[in-house]
Amino acid sequence: MRTIAWFELRRMSRSRTVLFNLFMLPMILIFILGTALSSFFGINEDYVPEKxxxxxxxxxxxxxxxxxxxxxxxxxxxxxxxxxxxxxxxxxxxxxxxxxxxxxxxxxxxxxxxxxxxxxxxxxxxxxxxxxxxxxxxxxxxxxxxxxxxxxxxxxxxxxxxxxxxxxxxxxERPSYIESGKLNEQGKVYTAAQYYAASMLIMFLLYSGLMASNSLLGEKEGNTLYRLQSLPVSNVTIFSGKILGCSLVTLIQAIIIIGGSSLLYGVNWGDHVGLLLLICILITLASMTIAIIIALVTKSASTATAVIQALIVAMTFLSGGFTPLPVDFIRQLGEFTVNHWALQGILHMMLNADISEILTSVGALAAISLGLLAGAVLTYRKVGYHA
Incomplete structure (x- = not known):
């Protein structure tokens, strides 16, 4: 399993497309969106109506x-x-x-x-x-x-x-039922760079699942899975090694996006480093399990890629990852997505919110990720990974 995981790491590190899509592209998008939409975020002044x-x-x-x-x-x-x-x-x-x-x-x-x-x-x-x-x-x-x-x-x-x-x-004359105040007295209003750093981190960690699906289906389409299965190792070992390798790349990607955005763009990710790492692990788990389910039920890498991309874009949109959504119905749909709870958890950390608010989002994200993991296990047991 370690050998297969190491091979996956070496294979992806040699691909310029993978390196650009996973590491360069999210940093570029964070810079563009954070700069272009900065006027819509971080406004910490009360609105003064015109006379x-x-x-x-x-x-x-x-x-x-x-x-x-x-x-x-x-x-x-x-x-x-x-x-x-x-x-x-x-x-x-x-x-x-x-x-x-x-x-x-x-x-x-x-x-x-x-x-x-x-x-x-x-x-x-x-x-x-x-x-x-x-x-x-x-x-x-x-x-x-x-x-x-x-x-x-x-x-x-x-x-x-x-x-x-x-x-x-x-x-x-009537008593005043309105009191002026801040939604969050403990932290600052997040900036556009913070918002889109969190959003792009989640979206690209989910996109990492494409590596896993392409790797799994690539072995089938290239007829190399026969050779792997001829080795004295089980299918579970082969399968797990590939997922492990892709997961390690995804975690490296998370570290680079968080560290790079902090150093280059001054993004403040908050003080809860352990919980931030936990969210990244849960997103990685969700990304890999989504890729496993789709790769096992589809017949070609192109079909799996199209389905995963459509799913990620839909979840990002519904969660407000591209822009905060004002429509209540769409926001309610977003609560069923991985992106929503991950984004809320990270934004609460950035604002130094109460720990109970952060744990609520992390708990919901963990429940969704574990549910996807159970679905991936059932799919593997029913379909299997065969040439």
């Missing part, structure tokens, strides 16, 4: 605003964004909207306050301006006010108008 100039039609001064709306506009977080303008007619507002002097306009119906606290129908009319972003900001903030108004209307309808004092602005 929006709001023109109120038919309102002379802020004192003329309904008390509840005036109290809402005077809240510090709202006042920083929504800048009111008063004393304009509808024609003047429309002219200023065209010129960009104001961003949105609001028409407040008569008896606004009375309708709210009596349970009557009430709505604000908004005239949108040129800026889509500022329109959305104004709609979102004023929509929050109208949600509160709808809530008070519902209370008035159910419990009666007398539940509120007419025009009482304190009726809109």
């Amino acid at each position: 929006v100039k709001v023109g109120f039609i038919g309102i002379e001064t802020s004192d003329s605003l309904p008390a509840s709306l005036n109290a809402f506009m005077e809240e510090p977080a709202i006042a920083e964004v929504l800048i009111p303008s008063m004393g304009m007619t509808r024609d003047e507002v429309e002219s200023k909207l065209r010129l960009g002097e104001i961003d949105v306009a609001v028409v407040i119906p008569s008896e606004f306050e009375t309708q709210i606290f009596s349970g009557g129908k009430v709505q604000l009319e908004m005239i949108l301006g040129k800026s889509h972003t500022r329109n959305v900001i104004a709609q979102s903030m004023l929509g929050t006010f109208m949600d509160e108004a709808n809530s008070k209307q519902a209370q008035a309808l159910i419990m009666g108008p007398e539940v509120f004092a007419k025009g009482d602005s304190t009726a809109f």
Whole structure:
């Protein structure tokens, strides 16, 4: 077994294609993706919304605003964004909207306050301006006010108008249910280089399974498996030696990608070196077992290569390895992949997250890898490795 594994190591080390695909290509991709997409990662600043100039039609001064709306506009977080303008007619507002002097306009119906606290129908009319972003900001903030108004209307309808004092602005006072903070107080936001270093590490470790499938099927297609089986060694020894050799190359590949990205690109892989090594071993196990299953059930190396490549690309996409995915359904599918749990585990290490979060990802990855190993053993026992 050691002799066969050593032969596999020597054979792959002499192949320029293998050396480029396994060692050079991932480093190049980490550099390209980490540089090109750096603006989308590592943003550690809170979003500051644009200021929006709001023109109120038919309102002379802020004192003329309904008390509840005036109290809402005077809240510090709202006042920083929504800048009111008063004393304009509808024609003047429309002219200023065209010129960009104001961003949105609001028409407040008569008896606004009375309708709210009596349970009557009430709505604000908004005239949108040129800026889509500022329109959305104004709609979102004023929509929050109208949600509160709808809530008070519902209370008035159910419990009666007398539940509120007419025009009482304190009726809109409510406790704050939002607290500003960071998703992870212990670590930093990961950079694009970190994200794609982890993603490319996982993807190329899985691609290493192609070496195993090509080696196994190459012996069959080249009719050299007959000669190997004529030796006084079992098929299991031959089979295991090839897988062992490919696994060693894969682990060497992991060390080079981790060390190279750290030295050349400054990628911080975190402080959990042992757990990072364990994840690499589990990915290697998953890579080899996937290759074994596909190589044993397919008849040619080209077919096995196509299936493995398609599977790896699909798993990388579903796990967000190419770009973080916003669609919940796709993210849920990604939880069934090797890439997802390996990527989450490595990112948690990079962020110095709590050890329980890291172990959760490692445990899920271990369960998937052991499941694949069981599948590979069953496939080998049923199909075997014969010429």
